[in-house]
Amino acid sequence: MGPEGKTLLNIIILGFGFMFMFTAFQTCGNIEQTVIKSFNSTEFHGSGYTSMAIIYGVFSASNLIAPSVVAVIGPQLSMFFSGLVYSGYIAMFIHPYTWSFYTASVVVGIAAAILWTAQGNLLTINSTDATIGRNSGIFWALLQFSLFFGNMYIYFAWHGHVHISDEDRQTVFISLTVISLVGSFLFFLIQKPDPEATPSEVSESLLQTESTESASIVVAQLTDMCPLLTEKALQLSVTKEMLLLSISIAYTGLELTFYSGVYGTCIGAMTQFGEDAKSLIGLSGIFIGLGEILGGGVFGMLNKCNRFGRNPVVLLGLITHFVAFYLIFLNIASDAPIAPEEGTHLQAYITPSVELALLCSFLLGLGDSCFNTQLLSIVGFMFREDSAPAFAVFKFVQSITAALAFFYSNYLLLHWQLLIMVVVGFLGTLSFLVAEWVVVSSRRDTDYDSI
Structure with missing residues (x-):
């Protein structure tokens, strides 16, 4: 497979990874307030709206540290670990507690900033000036399909249900957790692109780094760029x-x-x-x-x-x-x-x-x-x-x-x-x-x- 074929495959895998992850997460966000209102427990007093407010607030602030994290551990591992955090947030609904609900909201906000910074970095190093428009379009289309599959599952799973029982909730969120994990592990299929396929000097220096010493130099340079x-x-x-x-x-x-x-x-x-x-x-x-x-x-x-x-x-x-x-x-x-x-x-x-x-x-x-x-x-x-x-x-x-x-x-x-x-x-x-x-x-x- 040529350099362009490899980078195109990487973009497709990236798109499918995000499609699986956000099939789970967007569906979770769409139904969580309804699910919470159906959850009868004296141990839980959370609000789906408040959770999402925390996520977006922390996400906004965390954009300041995300480039440093991605520079240190790389975009692939950044997306994988962020994906695990997303899966943990979804799994929390299997048996939610107020403290775990809001703690997970804070951590997901941080993970979101790292995830999207890493996505932009990986999209860039797998694109040239000639292919960035095409690759962005492929990624966008695959991401938007996440709105279909999760919501279609909810439609059939809850059809005719006036009240969402504990069993209904647990079945849905176990399924969404598994779907999210599939997306996270897909990121390991992304291959390192050939140096000539990358558009920027920073990307090339990262790809050509063979020793721990030179890798540390590149990381230090990137970290210095963050301020x-x-x-x-x-x-x-x-x-x-x-x-x-x-x-x-x-x-x-x-x-x-x-x-x-x-x-x-x-x-x-x-x-x-x-x-x-x-x-x-x-x-x-x-x-x-x-x-x-x-x-x-x-x-x-x-x-x-x-x-x-x-x-x-x-x-x-x-x-x-x-x-x-x-x-x-x-x-x-x-x-x-x-x-x-x-x-x-x-x-x-x-x-x-x-x-x-x-x-x-x-x-x-x-x-x-x-x-x-x-x-x-x-x-x-x-x-x-x-x-x-x-x-x-x-x-x-x-x-x-x-x-x-x-x-x-x-x-x-x-x-x-x-x-x-x-x-x-x-x-x-x-x-x-x-x-x-x-x-x-x-x-x-x-x-x-x-x-």
């Missing part, structure tokens, strides 16, 4: 361009919380949906995945022929989300996010419709892909020379707002949560339009100067 990376990220965070984009990025954190944890809980709490309410959480996740994959594929390809700029896609995302929010406001009871285990008996403004609820799931996924594809594109374009610290700022802002949103989801009724997203989404879209105008203006100036 510089942090300092650069702080400098970028207060630039005009990043401040403008931060409102849009903050919005993606809020709506990430809503579609990945809150909305599924709302559907499961609707007693008007009958015996299938709990299993519809899984079906909702599948429709979110359909919207994500469709939007990611279409709008990702549009970036190649960016004739009309990014603004139309972002505006489409805003309109799509506003339609979804309005329909959810009409269809779902206001107390659904914080309803007790037996669900809510309140009705919103129309007779609750399962079909409408699933349409909203699709629209949430589609709108999310509109914002994320264009934000990734504009951040990569604006900060081409400082992409690593720029994307560190991106993940920091997104994670902080996701943590905040999971925290207030414990207390706020549905209509207040929707109102917050409407306001921030509107302001974020306006700021994105201004940021895109800055990009277009600078491009015109560059073209004019080159004449």
Whole structure:
């Protein structure tokens, strides 16, 4: 197998590893609040929303130490050990205790930062300038399929179950733990790429290191770079361009919380949906995945022929989300996010419709892909020379707002949560339009100067 064939195989294995891991973890996040409300124990007083708030908060802060960890033990072992932590978090639900629940949340937050830093590093050393777009697309597609399989399993496993028993919970989480472990062990199949296939001098020096002494030198060099990376990220965070984009990025954190944890809980709490309410959480996740994959594929390809700029896609995302929010406001009871285990008996403004609820799931996924594809594109374009610290700022802002949103989801009724997203989404879209105008203006100036 040639160098390019080996690196392509590595990317495919990487994608399948993440697909298995996040089939388990995203499904866990989607159902955990519903499961916790069904768990009758005087020993447990946890909240799924609070757990996710802790995870994203710690994840955000841990981005400062993650590059050092990956530099010391390498991306492959970093992903493996992080995967084991994810599996441990999922396994904790087999018999949860409050202390183990929140401790695992903190550790997963640290592991998440290391996992995604290692993923970016491994993707880079297995790509060239010519193949990075293709490889990123392959990885994204395989990752998004994780939304299908886990949620499909929940749909069939909980079909007709009004109450989630201890046996139901244990069966699901044992299965998800095994699936997550499979993903972690897949990372050992990734082979070291040939030196000529790697794009950066740092990657080449890592691959060509044969002795412990030279490896230590490389590790020391990479570790010394981490404070510089942090300092650069702080400098970028207060630039005009990043401040403008931060409102849009903050919005993606809020709506990430809503579609990945809150909305599924709302559907499961609707007693008007009958015996299938709990299993519809899984079906909702599948429709979110359909919207994500469709939007990611279409709008990702549009970036190649960016004739009309990014603004139309972002505006489409805003309109799509506003339609979804309005329909959810009409269809779902206001107390659904914080309803007790037996669900809510309140009705919103129309007779609750399962079909409408699933349409909203699709629209949430589609709108999310509109914002994320264009934000990734504009951040990569604006900060081409400082992409690593720029994307560190991106993940920091997104994670902080996701943590905040999971925290207030414990207390706020549905209509207040929707109102917050409407306001921030509107302001974020306006700021994105201004940021895109800055990009277009600078491009015109560059073209004019080159004449």
